[in-house]
Amino acid sequence: MRSLHIYAQVHCHHEAWLAGTEEGLRALRNGIDAALREDAASATAVASDGEEYRVLVVKVAPERFGKLKLPYTDDFGAGWLGEHPFMHLERGVYRQLMVVDDRLTNP
Numbered sequence: 001m002r003s004l005h006i007y008a009q010v011h012c013h014h015e016a017w018l019a020g021t022e023e024g025l026r027a028l029r030n031g032i033d034a035a036l037r038e039d040a041a042s043a044t045a046v047a048s049d050g051e052e053y054r055v056l057v058v059k060v061a062p063e064r065f066g067k068l069k070l071p072y073t074d075d076f077g078a079g080w081l082g083e084h085p086f087m088h089l090e091r092g093v094y095r096q097l098m099v100v101d102d103r104l105t106n107p
Contacts, residue, residue, distance in 0.1 A: 002027045004045040004055070011074045020045075031057045040089055042097035056097055058089060 004024035007017040020028065027043060034041035035057035045055050060068065089097075 002043075002045050003048060004028060005047060006055070008071050008073050011072050012070075014072075016071075028055065031055060035059050040093055040097055054097075056094075 001021060002024045004018070004020035004027070007019070009016045018025070018028065024045060027045065031041045031043050036059060039059045041057045043055050044052050046052050
């Protein structure tokens with residue numbers, strides 16, 4: 001099963017975690033490889049409670065990366081005004097990512 005958990009940083013200098021089965025981690029690697037080739041990729045992953053969710057991988061240009069909203073989950077990150085990675089997709093790509101073949105499992 002493509003089991004994968006993605007744990008965001010709580011605050012700056014705190015670790016982030018990716019935990020998954022071998023199949024889930026390989027699927028994530030395949031999605032990253034696809035995003036490196038095509039600028040964005042999407043796939044379905046499964047949390048340990050059985051909930052399926054989409055993983056969106058977006059390549060961001062270095063000169064725009066500093067404009068991204070901080071990923072922290074505490075109040076410090078929530079108060080940071082910045083861009084969501086969604087803003088770095090070409091028009092219409094988000095919709096495509098939500099319906100295309102599962103690139104994490106079918107690279």
